[in-house]
Amino acid sequence: MEFNSIDPIGHEEESPRLFRSHRLRRGIYILPSMFTVANLLCGYYAILAIFEGKPEYFDKAACAIGFAILFDSLDGRVARAMGTNSEFGKQFDSLADVVSFGMAPAFLAYAWGVRALASANTPDVLHLTQLGWLVGSFYLGCCAWRLARFNIQGMAPGGSRFFAGMPTPAAAGMIASVVHAFKNPVQDGRVSIVWLSLVVLLGLLMSSTVRYYSFKDFQWTRRQPSLAIILLVLLIGSIVLFSQITLILIASVYLIQGITLLVVRTVRHRMASRHA
Helix, strand or coil, X not given: CCCCCHHHHHHHHHHHHHHHHHHHHHHHHHHHHHHHHHHHHHHHHHHHHHHHCCHHHHHHHHHHHXXXXXXXXXXXXXXXXXXXXXXXXXXHHHHHHHHHHHHHHHHHHHHHHCHHHHHHCCHHHHHHHHHHHHHHHHHHHHHHHHHHHHXXXXXXXXXXXXXXXXXXXXHHHHHHHHXXXXXXXXXXXXXXXXXXXXXXXXXXXXXXXXXXECCCCCXXXXXXXXXXXXXXXXXXXXXXXXXXXXXXXHHHHHHHHHHHHHHHHHHHHHHHHHHC
16 A cells, blocks of 8 residues: 655645745735835825924925925835735825825925015915915815826727826926025015915816826836936936926926926817818
8 A cells, every 4th residue: 555645745845835835926916006105105204204394394395395206106016026916005195195285285385485474474474375275275175186186087099008197296396496406495475376386287288188298108118228227317417417407397397297298289189170
């Protein structure tokens, strides 16, 4: 009578292997979430820095929002690269974005652009302060609206090349880049009005259907021309050495390109209608 001694040994060897594989899969799913947590913590730190009320802390808050943008871009790319997209990850990312790209920029926009004028204690300044509260809440509401709509509808029709509406990280980056470039809080009521107008524009663009390029069709894992690598290195170097001017230029160009594409499409549509 022969006993099959291979199966028990095989099961003993296979069980640890399956356990290690299960742990590996758990680790892969955790990795994108860690970037989301880092994004959330950056937003939390930015809010704490804003409460300090000092110019140098406004700059720290702006930098924290910038790092939140970096972590937000990494969590999605890591999840897609590893095939670990999940409904939980999508909802968790949206909640983190509300803090980092909704609440933190809204607080920063008010504290940097309006709050310094409150010491004047005049009727005009009081109205301006109330307007700042209203604009901040409007921006935050548009951010939450944009994220909820994206979770339901996804990208703009026709593929994954374009977002429908300005992405919340780009809107937050516009606010953060301006604060990082100028640092000192606004002391002129006229400048404050212009600043609040920009914040309203960002809210409108987020909740609109204006198309913005997503860069999701750029294949980082494929071979790229040498010129592209050189340009990327120059861009990184410019951000490190000349962050104030470089970041505000990047944010401004991205904001304008969506509006420019909308104007171009509108003009082409009207010209095609006339010829038809």
